[in-house]
Amino acid sequence: MTETASTTSEPAEVWITGIGLATSLGEGLDANWDALNQRRINVDEKGFAPYIVHPWTQVSLDTQIPKKGDQRQMEAWQRIGTYAAGLALDSAGVKGNKEILGRMDMIVAAGGGERDLAVDSGVLTAEANGNSAPGFLNERLMSDLRPTLFLAQLSNLLAGNIAIVHGVSGTSRTFMGEEVAGVDAARIALARIAAGQSDIALIGGSHNGERKDLLVLYEFGDYNLKDKFEPVWARQQQPGFALGSAGAFLVIESRAHAEARGAKPYARLTNVVADLSHRKHPGDVKTTLEKLWSKLGKLDDGGAIITGATGAEPATSEEQAFLTEHPDFPVRATGTMFGHTMETQFPLGLALAALSISRGALFPPNDSVGVEIEMSKPPAQIVVIGAGHWRGEGMALIEAIK
Template identity: 80%
Template sequence: MTETKSATEVWITGIGLATSLGEGLDAHWDGLNQHRINVDEKGFAPCVVHPLAPLNFDTQIPKKGDQRQMEAWQRIGTYAAGLALDSAGVKGNKEILGRMDMVIAAGGGERDIAVDSNILSGDAKGNHAPGFLNERLMNDLRPTLFLAQLSNLLAGNIAIVHGVSGTSRTFMGEEAASIDAARIALARIAGGQSDIALIGGSHNGERKDLLVLYEFGDFNLKNKFAPVWARGGSSGFALGSAGAFLVIESKAHAEARGAKPYARLTNVVTDRARRQHRGEVMATLETLWSKLGKIGDTGAIITGATGAEPATSEERTFLAAYPDFAVRSTGTIFGHTMETQFPLGLALAALSLSRGALFPPNDPTGLEVEMSKPPTQIVVVGTGHWRGEGMALVEAIK
């Protein structure tokens, strides 16, 4: 069990969102309240995906050369990071950006599908000479492709494009990586090692290589979309494309520069259940809940529940123990965005608290219910499809 409870008050002062619903806070708030879901059942059939809404990357990544050397997941993340910096009012502020930390969750790079297909086709025909594989890899791959497999290139591109040049940390490990990213950033500010940090992640779910990878584990939702809680026997996740970044900083630092907060990030706790026996995920979630701090009898929960089994069923059993908490699933609306799922939950929690309302449910099963009162606390839950659990407590600032 790892936890970070801040003695130094830490504020969320910037939010950057680029997802299947669109970009920016107003577009997301409107989409959530209109029950919009952007889903594609045909483009990657039989797999279901949530495609990225159209973006004008020039607005946050002005140099075409920068855009060309990035893969899609890097462009999405660099774009969302720029939105977060704009939201926090620090875009272009060299003094602040020069000491701003980055703690990022990222996966590996994208495959060149055309090259892979040609190599596999040639191999299947059995008529290639010795050294065929090395020759094709050297001649067919662009020089930057190997480097593009490095997960820390997202942080590098953010530094190049936006000038964020304090310390930089990149975590790999799917959903758990982003929970640790938030925990570490909060711990650094709470411990006085940092004043301000950029945290988040990005994911391109429109990748045939990823869909094939997750199909080996039978994780993909196929044929027809259904909300997370209504998938039943058709378990699995629908991959989504998204970037979610937040600027967090100490209250003193924010006040000194006149920044207005969206919410307070009070605590982040993480763990990893063994998942060898039924009930271990639920037991871990219960323990995490007890470590969050003082939580009222009513409130709200934003969960990144994936739809993959058996983790989602165990999480649902855990949620049933808190019937007075209004639950919202990001997986239903945005798909499953792996490393981006937890920062997406943090962003939506902070947005809801700043707007004085929880966005409405989008669930036919009745698990998600309306919340009439303005929330003051929102617990963000992350349960990995395969490994890793975590929670964060996000609170309104009075």
């Protein structure tokens, strides 16, 4: 029996060649990098009081979504994501390249689409006032909502709009499942390229944290940060996350494909691993993180950690206990600067890790309790950690290209 090439060849090296960031701190890599180095945080403590959010930066949508009709038919989360995806394609030098875009795979991490609050409120008000005759709900749904939607927008509409606006038309997958969806988007894309099943992929997600329906949803679980902003590591007395609005997309491709088109890489995506702790006993999250750490590969001195720690308990305290066992790796928590962006938090961490490696420095700490420390030398490896606020864990290893 003859062995196939996939069983005899080495896995392809995978490079990150494009990064698109549109966050509460700004649009593009320079704006976000400058804000991080200035320790700037953009929070709104009044607009959704008592809840705290990190609002999306103001951008000119026309630069990445030129047709007004396309803009109008998207809700905010889709505009954020489609915009960030365009920035990533620009960064990778493939924007408008029909040959590459026509075979580019796309894996998007997305939550449930935005609801129509006016329709929801009208239905609930009529119900409360006793004005909901038989068939009332069906009548309202048929007359008030667009025929392609049912209560909330479909999660795969983001991928559809990216395909329409930017022409990314290879295979398409949309993963749901809060934070771990972002982990799996990166994990599956990396595995496909490493195995030779794909040459190039667009991965990432977007999140609109300025949504009253989401704040209500997470308040049912007592997850929202309330009243006063604190850095992630200083929330033990008042645990919770501040929702953030952000889009984060990356273009990843095989080294051979990148070199063939003369693309300059930001960093190497070496490994992505994921797990699901049962979280039934104290310490379960810490144990799972240790197991994932052991699967990443060889970790050398000179590394750092970028984590999407949420501020929600008990997951954040257990993650912090794990981090104290690895004191040689300076830590940065993206939730402090960008808020918690759910499905987008892990791609955001990947983007910031690749950006830090490419610029030869880890951005400074932004922490009031001393968990985060300075790092003077350029990071050669950065571990990205994602521990979901109530389920799901993942890690990735980003490395400098030698």
